[in-house]
Amino acid sequence: MLPSPEVVDIDPTEESGFSDWRIAPDPTEAAKMFKEDILSQHATGKSLCLTMDLGDSAAERERAVLTFYKKANVEWACPLTCTLKGDPAIGDGVTRHFFATIMSKLQAGFEMKFVPGGTLLFEREQDHLIPSTSHLLLESDFFVVAGRMIGHSFLHDGPCLGGLSPAVLHVLFGGSPEEATIDIKDCVDLDIRETIKLLEGTAELSSEEKKLINELALSWDLPLVTCDNRRWLFDKLILHAVLGRTSRQVKQLRRGLKETLIWPLLTERKDTIPLLFPRASDLQCTPRMVLEKINWPTQDEDEDSEVSLEDSCRLTGFLRTFIEMASPVILGKLVQFWIGWNVLPRHGLDVTVVESNFPSSSTCFHQLKLPGHYKEYCMFERDILAAIWSTETGFGMV
DSSP: OOOOOOOOOOOGGGSSTTHHHHHOSSHHHHHHHHHHHHHHHTTTSOOEEEEEETTSOHHHHHHHHHHHHTOSSOOTTSOEEEEEETOOOOSHHHHHHHHHHHHHHHHHOBSSOSSTTOBOSEESSTTOBEEOOOHHHHHTTHHHHHHHHHHHHHHTTOOOOOOBOHHHHHHHTTOOGGGOOOOGGGOOOHHHHHHHHTTSSSOOOOHHHHHHHHHHHHHTTOOOOOTTTHHHHHHHHHHIIIIITTHHHHHHHHHHHHHTTOHHHHHHOGGGHHHHSOOHHHHOOOHHHHHHHEEOOOHHHHHTSSSOHHHHHHHHHHHHHHHHHOOHHHHHHHHHHHHSSSSOOSSOEEEEEESOSSOEEEGGGTEEEEETTOOSHHHHHHHHHHHHTTGGGOSTTO
16 A cells, blocks of 8 residues: 655745735735835846936936936836935945935925926825826826836835825725715815815805806716705715716826736735725824934943943033924934934834034944034934935935
């Protein structure tokens, strides 16, 4: 009799390829595995080179970034080399600076005047952002560019785009527009919003109110308002105002994301979508979050330091006070000055007290360098604020 074949238990997490991220219980870990797989597969590909000249104007630097992301047929998972002309900084800190700059432009707008009134690609209030309805931005494929930027930053663990409308996200990832939950705050145009809001409730409409509603309905090929269709018309108007007018922009955004190769993760692991498009409140740094990441100088380190133990204790106390009193915006700028972008690292933030004139940082090593000469908190606060607001100009120019 032949012996029975040996049964071997195989741990699915030990299989090679993409199976790991599909079954990882934690979405953050799943995303990490997926990105590592994608970047590893393209590690030998042709490097992407992104260069920015700090001697250029803000508009010229933006044009350099947009030119880079407007390139077609690019393998975005290939190795990335970032260079800041006019700044001695090198390494990962420069890459982090680039992604921080890119995503802040998407979030807050470009200085270049592409369209009258500004260049916001995503408009309205936080957690209700929707793509701009600008025809020029749409025809110029700016939302494809935005998708590439978002996906590329995500691949490299960079900042994300926060505050997008849940209704837009629903459609972006394949949901039916008719099944989306749309908030009236998602409506960007305040005049249109106020007109649609007239349909809420059951109070009788005045002749002037009916006129406003009917003008809007007819402009979108919808019927006039009646007592029977009031609620139905409200739903149709808000659907068109928010999703109907942005459907092409969402398609472009989806196309850009797909080009960065992260789409399989987002569609097969929908629990990772909030990592890419978090709520605005989830992006804010709190004092506790920052303080918990800091590796403070130890007594052994202080013995070998170029400054006294007394100076070291005083300066770290000043820093703790500054963090505890700072707003989320200031904390985000501090973290960006510290490591190159405003995403808190997995492995902590280092602080050292040194002999120098002004605060500085080694972004590649997550190290903040504080001068030991400050005797008064107000002088320390003045200089640390000046330093963190200098991130637009790079590192060596602080």
